[in-house]
Amino acid sequence: MAEHGDRKVHRFAVYGTVQGVGFRPFVHRTAAGLRLDGWVANVDGHVEGTIAGPPGAVNRFTSLLRTDAPALARVRKVLLTPAPGRPPTAGAGFTVRRSDPAHLAHTHREIAPDAAICDACLRELDNPADRRYRYPFINCTQCGPRATIIEDLPYDRLRTTMRRFPMCAACAAEYADPGDRRFHAEPLACHTCGPRLAWRALTGEGALHAAVAAVAAGAIIAVKGLGGYQLVCDANDQRAVSELRRRKHRPSKPFAVMVQDLDSACRVARVSKTARTALRSTARPVVLLPRLDRDIAPGVAPTSDRLGLFLPTTGIHHLLTRELDRPLVVTSGNLAEEPLATDDFEARRVLADTADGFLTHDRPIRARYDDSVVQVSGRTVQTIRRARGLAPAPLTLPVATAIPLVAAGAQLKHTFTLAAHDQAHLGPHTGDLSSAATLQAFESAYADLTRLTGIAPRAVAHDLHPGYLSTQWAQAQCLIQVPVQHHHAHAAACAAEHGVRGPFTAVTFDGLGLGDDGTLWGGEVLVADLAGYRRVARFATAPLPGGEAAVRHPARMALGYLHGCEPLGAPRPFPWLTKAFTERLDPREVDVVRAMVARGLHCPRASSAGRLFDAVASLLGLCDRVSYEGEAAAALETAAGDTHAQPLATRVVRAGGLWVYDPAPTLTDLLERLAEGEEVARLAAAFHLAVAVVTAELVARAVEEGAPRTVCLGGGCFVNRRLLTEVRRRLRAQGLRVLVPSEVPCGDGGISYGQAAVAAARLMKRKG
Known part of the structure; x- marks a missing residue:
């Protein structure tokens, strides 16, 4: 020294x-x-x-x-x-x-997410005396693009997409002034030297005014955002919203709505204190909120009682919302099931038939990041989609990994995770890996994040399902293979987020995941730690008539439960109870499905909680066909709302060494009460309560047999707030410690983080 x-x-x-x-x-x-x-x-x-x-x-x-x-x-x-x-x-x-x-030592590096415009920059944006008055790309050291502009590290302007914009003398002076809040702000820019808006031949204010006029006239425009293109229209204009649905091939999935400020949000939705904090956070996620019956067009969220609201993230968004002075639909700039468009040429090609005009700019987008989505349950903020503003900020692993690894994720709501030491970087939301385009988007994001973080994986964790594109990708890598069962990954994601290293009980409810016995699971109670697990309870199995077709047709799922539910000794619903249901269906399809179930032809069986929700939604006449995953369950949750009801009948039996929930009495009770004229809302609520009651019973029986008293909840079914609230309340009443995912999605978007936690624990165990 x-x-x-x-x-x-x-x-x-x-x-x-x-x-x-x-x-x-x-x-x-x-x-x-x-x-x-x-x-x-x-x-x-x-x-x-x-x-x-x-x-x-x-x-x-x-x-x-x-x-x-x-x-x-x-x-x-x-x-x-x-x-x-x-x-x-x-x-x-x-x-x-x-x-x-x-x-460069090429050590493990952390990448800062994008941050929404701060209050100081917003004041300048609105100040006619400021030289950045109405400058769409205003930012400082505390806000603006980060992950979407970084080309390499260390983080300096010349290694970002801003290197294309040499600073003017005024910006250079601010950049070099230790007393200025833009001292060494790498995305620093202004009207003179920075990126510029464009609309056809117009630039700057002219481009902005043309875009505003188009939306005001009922047009749909494409706007180049931070992490990709967005499609924008007037959220009060039912005709424009309906046309956007037609062009985007999105029949019913809700659209996100951008509002000018918190006061505007409170005019169209109920905004709690916790929700206000989430809306105002630097991540500026889409927050799912109870909607009020105001001017928002019904087509924005046609089957939901909630609105996905978010506040402006950039100067561009603020200027648009203020000029138009109305809520705006702001949704991903893509067609259904395709990746978010980021390249200017590709965006014009892909969105040519969707957008009436393009409000673009000349700063390239380096990385694809869709909008993050969260919801509020009490005082808990649950992340549903971890993307812009949240990813790729690292999360901690309770057990450090012995070697760097990548977790390949699942098939739906795909993400991947890179892990080194005790840090896990959950990559950007890719979407559903259903095509070569989405797989390519995943591979591109993986290549970028491995280069930026400096993590060179030596092992790869993946799902058991051989049909998942993520599994196929993982198995093609020349890395140590760590297969992880789907529901163990869900459970581990929750446990790892909360720092749980020892044994825990897990309740994992979702649509489908391949079990280690080769069958499809989805309603599971496990006793686990990060390295392994054993199954202690489950839902009864039912056939999926037509396999994937049953997922898209809840009516088929209902027929599967009525005619092929696992025989566990309880009587099935009497035929006269199902008459009203089958009469509204195509009789030819009913006959075909019955025959398929009777013969066991293309009817894989699943112990799925998610598919049971689908079946009940169809039995209640809420949804017979779906256009997106989870639509039927969402309709059932909306119908239930906060309605008071008595739970439907439940039954738990011992079978094959496991505690098993037999839904036959539940479905019989549902149909009897429906035939007696009980309203659908009460029956939807009664079903939620029945699932909560039976979940508490399955866990209680497991705990009586020695299962840990810490319970981790996971799986996409727990996006359902009514289910989550009722299950958590009953488990806590038993004196159990109940953990719920918050920073990590409880659905398949969190699978990769859970896979990484499992792989890290196993690799460390192997090393020891």
Whole structure:
């Protein structure tokens, strides 16, 4: 350690999410405030530098790096080591040095997500006296694009898509001024030197006004956002909304709506205190909220009692919402089942028949990020889609992985996860891996994130299902293979998020996942830890007539339960009870399905909670065919609402060494009460209560036999707030500790994180 009088010189290094979050300016301000000398720079994926001064001031500096870091930063480790050589002359000052990519160590790096426009930038955007008045790409060290513009690390302008825009003299002065909040803000730009809007031959304000006029006249436009193109129209205009559905091939799945501010949100939805915080967060996710009967066109969410609302994320969005002064449908710029468009040429090709015009700009999109989606359940914010603003910020693994790994995810709502040490980077939402285009989008995102994080996987975790494109991709990699059962991954995702390392009980309810016995699972109670599990309870099996066709046709699923539910000793519904249901169906399809079930022809069996929800939705006349996964269950949840009801009958039996829920009495009770004229809302609520009651009983029986008293809930069925609330309440009443996913999606979007947690535990166990 070099000393000069009472002055000491140290080398410091800070690890975590410390690039692209205003950390170097923060270090500069901190050092200058303590009258310390030295320098700071971005190096590889972290920040390091030299600090010189009295020991007390140096210690205070080190402490402040941990406690007072910028809001967007995540400091994981601060190292302070003696530095050789003489200290700089007292009063020499503190500087921010240019990064030196020649000294890259290719260590594990963290990438900052995009951050929505901050209040300070918003005030400037609205201030006619400010030089960035109405500048659509306004940003500072605390907001703006990050993950979507980074081309390489260390994070400097020349390694982002902003390198195409040399700073003007005014921006360069702000960039170099330690007292300016844009000091070393890499996406810094203004009207003079930055990206510019375009609409046909118009640019700047002319382009914006043309786009506003088009939407006001009922047109559908494509807007180039942070992580991809978005389709925009007037959310109050039923004709425009219906036309967007037709062009996008999206018959009924709800659209997201962007509103100008919180007051606007409160006019169209019920916004709790927790929801307000979520709406205003730097991630600016779409928040699912109870809708009010106001001016929003019915076609925005035709089968739901909720609206997906979000606030403007960029200057472009603020200008659009303020100029139009109305809620706007803002949905992914793609066709159904295709990846989000990011390239300008590709967007014009793909969306040529969808958009009436394109509001674009000349800054390239480096990485594809769709909008994040969350919902509020009490005081809990549940992430449904982890994307823009949230990904790829790392999550902690309770057990560090012995070697770097990739988890390939599932098939639906696809994500992948990269893991090294105790950090897991959940990649961007890809969508459903149903085509070569979505697979290519996954492969491109994987290549980008491995390069940026510096993680070179030596193992790959994947689902058991051989038909998943993610599984096929994983098995083609020359890496150590770690197969992970689907529902164990769901359970592990919840446990890992909450830091659970030891044994736990898991309730995993979803549509379908391949079990380790080769059959389809979906209504499971497991006793598990991160490395392994055993099945202790399940739902009864029922046939899926036509396989995948049954998923798309809940009426087929209902017929499967009525005519082929696993025989467990309870009487099946009498034929006269099913007459009203079958009479509304195509008699030819009914006969075909009955024959298929009787012969066991193309009727794989599944113990699925999700498919039981589909069947009940169809029996109640809510949904016989679906256009997107989960539509029938969502219709059933909407019908139930907060309606008070008595639970339907339930029955649990012992079969094959497991506790099994037999739904036959539940369905019989449902049909009898329906025939007696009980309203559909009460029956939908009664079914939710029955599933909650039987879940509590299955868990209670498992606990009586020694299962752990910590219970992790997982699987897409727990997106259903009524089910989640009722299950959690009953389990807590038994004195159990109940954990619910929050940062990680409980559906298949969180599978890859669970796979990574399982693989890490197994690899560490193998190493030990």
